[in-house]
Amino acid sequence: MMRNNQHGQAALQFNNVSFRYPTAETSAAKAKGRRNHPLRSFRPFPAIKTAVAGSQTTKSQPLPTHADQLLFDSLQFRVEAGEFICIIGPSGSGKSTLFKLITGLSRPETGQILLHGTAHDSLLGKVGYMPQHDLLLPWRTVVANAALPLELKGASRKEAEQRVTKLLGQFGLEHVANSFPWELSGGMRQRVSFLRAVLSGSDILLLDEPFSALDAITRLEMQEWLMEQWKRRRTTVLFITHDVDEALFLADRIFVLHDTPVRQLHDISVPLRRPRNAASLHNPELIALKQQLLELLRTKVKR
Ligand SMILES: Nc1ncnc2c1ncn2[C@@H]1O[C@H](COP(=O)(O)OP(=O)(O)OP(=O)(O)O)[C@@H](O)[C@H]1O
Numbered sequence: 001m002m003r004n005n006q007h008g009q010a011a012l013q014f015n016n017v018s019f020r021y022p023t024a025e026t027s028a029a030k031a032k033g034r035r036n037h038p039l040r041s042f043r044p045f046p047a048i049k050t051a052v053a054g055s056q057t058t059k060s061q062p063l064p065t066h067a068d069q070l071l072f073d074s075l076q077f078r079v080e081a082g083e084f085i086c087i088i089g090p091s092g093s094g095k096s097t098l099f100k101l102i103t104g105l106s107r108p109e110t111g112q113i114l115l116h117g118t119a120h121d122s123l124l125g126k127v128g129y130m131p132q133h134d135l136l137l138p139w140r141t142v143v144a145n146a147a148l149p150l151e152l153k154g155a156s157r158k159e160a161e162q163r164v165t166k167l168l169g170q171f172g173l174e175h176v177a178n179s180f181p182w183e184l185s186g187g188m189r190q191r192v193s194f195l196r197a198v199l200s201g202s203d204i205l206l207l208d209e210p211f212s213a214l215d216a217i218t219r220l221e222m223q224e225w226l227m228e229q230w231k232r233r234r235t236t237v238l239f240i241t242h243d244v245d246e247a248l249f250l251a252d253r254i255f256v257l258h259d260t261p262v263r264q265l266h267d268i269s270v271p272l273r274r275p276r277n278a279a280s281l282h283n284p285e286l287i288a289l290k291q292q293l294l295e296l297l298r299t300k301v302k303r
Pocket residue numbers: 021022066071089090091092093094095096097098
């Protein structure tokens with residue numbers, strides 16, 4: 001179900017976004033700090049000796065630095081309202097960093113990130129974010145964990161918990177309302193985490209490998225459940241995964257990050273009608289697409 005509207009306002013848009021770790025200022029400041037540090041002359045390891053032909057000179061090898069690690073270079077893309085986008089790419093290609101830029105945890109060096117056509121000073125709190133590890137607070141019950149974003153927005157705890165309680169049924173959590181996270185299965189914890197992201201109130205949800213720790217059956221159940229939630233809420237979803245089948249099953253479009261720095265995303269539409277089921281992936285067109293994606297992922301990330 002593509003809801004593409006290239007001429008209207010995008011839900012999310014990257015305009016020439018460049019980013020590197022750490023920023024030039026931080027590395028310069030760190031280097032200055034190191035130069036003035038009293039322990040500067042302390043050498044925990046002997047300098048690496050480099051034999052230079054015909055001489056006895058010794059030379060210290062420079063330590064590797066991330067200062068030049070440009071990850072995104074003038075990156076442009078747009079995501080339309082209501083789309084389901086999966087993001088795949090080899091480890092270290094920048095998938096989680098893309099989310100850090102969207103949430104505002106990191107800032108681009110140049111370029112703009114627009115939500116519904118508007119650039120904000122900070123995007124923190126403007127998108128729902130479900131991190132790779134659910135980060136539920138162990139001392140809070142399911143209701144109290146899910147109520148957190150409402151409390152952060154100023155609601156009293158009682159008020160927030162009342163609103164959460166009304167939603168528990170939709171998320172299949174009514175019978176564990178007063179349980180603690182350690183009493184729940186992985187799939188249930190993911191539901192609480194998802195509810196918490198939804199309660200951020202944003203219509204853009206960023207899900208970072210939410211199902212990677214689940215067994216195959218629970219994972220399939222959670223994928224189907226997520227599809228239901230997405231249809232019901234009509235949110236825009238960006239979903240990071242390492243699993244090509246999962247991406248093909250869920251996505252309208254798949255973004256592939258396969259080079260560093262990322263200058264352009266491979267933007268691949270999934271030609272599969274909804275509703276989908278596991279058997280949909282056996283269609284020959286999808287098998288060919290899977291091969292194409294695996295080939296792209298095998299491309300070595302350049303530095
Ligand atoms: N805080 C940081 N400081 C310096 N470099 C970082 C920092 N965080 C990540 N990096 C580097 O940036 C690159 C991209 O990291 P990122 O976590 O975005 O990759 P990823 O595609 O999400 O990887 P994975 O699939 O393993 O989760 C990596 O080379 C990583 O080492």
